[in-house]
Amino acid sequence: MTRWHLSARSSLLLLVPLLVALAAVALSRPPEARAAQPTTQALAEETEADPELGARLYQRDCVFCHGADGKGTSRGQSLTEVGPAEAHYSITTGRMPIEDVGDERRRREVKYKAEEVDALIAHMRRFLAFEPEIPEVNVEEGKLSEGGEVFLAECAACHQWSGAGGALLGREAPGLREATPTQIASAIRAGPPGMPGYGEEVIDEEQLNSVVKYVLYLREPQDRGGNGLWHLGPFAEGLIAWVVGIGVLILAVLWIGERGTGEPVAEPQPSEGEGGATQ
Secondary structure: OOHHHHHHHHHHHHHHHHHHHHHHHHHHOOOHHHOOOOOHHHHHHHOOOOHHHHHHHHHHHOHHHHOOOOOOEOOEOOOOOOOHHHHHHHHHOOOOOOOOOOOOOOOOOOOOOHHHHHHHHHHHOOOOOOOOOOOOOOHHHOOHHHHHHHHHHHOHHHHOOOOOOEEEOOEEEOOOOOOOHHHHHHHHHHOOOOOOOOOOOOOOHHHHHHHHHHHHHOOOOOOOOOOOHHHOOHHHHHHHHHHHHHHHHHHHHHHHHHOOOOOOOOOOOOOHHHHHHHO
8 A cells, every 4th residue: 555545644633633523513502594492581582571570470461361371371372473573562552461361452551661662572582473573763774755654544444534543343443652662563463363464565664664753753743734623534624524514604604695685686677668569
């Protein structure tokens, strides 16, 4: 066997331990593609939330209806198909937790402080769905005109053009004047009960910022061309115009009629020439 063959074999033998060591290091780190959902402890560290606080709050206020594993019970829905955005929206608007199973899910005074919300969401992430995630809103990047177009096309049918909300068949679309930018964006992405959710393929991030900016603008819009009439909407404004406008016209006609003397108007007498022609 030649000297070259001996050196090549020796080199291969030296490479084997190195390859084994590299493989061991690679296997010790989970591949990104196979990475599991972060643990509650890791998520709590990332969000600076207290994992013990979140667990205590969930056990106290949520487990009775949603179960310890979030899979729901006969009293409450499963949370495994609910994303962080919807959970955050429900908690920060006071819709959850409710006192009784039959309570209506409506905006109430928020039960938790900001750090308690973060801790509770961090604990719930172990069984919540991955998406939709709590959106990061940048109102400054939004375009008011674009937000108005999207809002009128997708939202105004239920929430009215002014964002005041309104009654629908069997339910009610809430007003938007108390919602924070994050709550508005979370509702758009998650679609709370009774509302469709809009993914990025329908409303992208730029449009999302624009819609939030437009909803905030609706709280103090610039009324051009007259009195805004409390922004009740076109139907209410048209009704007021008909009632007030026609009422004023009727009163004017009655006033003009009352100004007459009250004497009957004499019919014109035919002249002699006209009378002869008639004969």
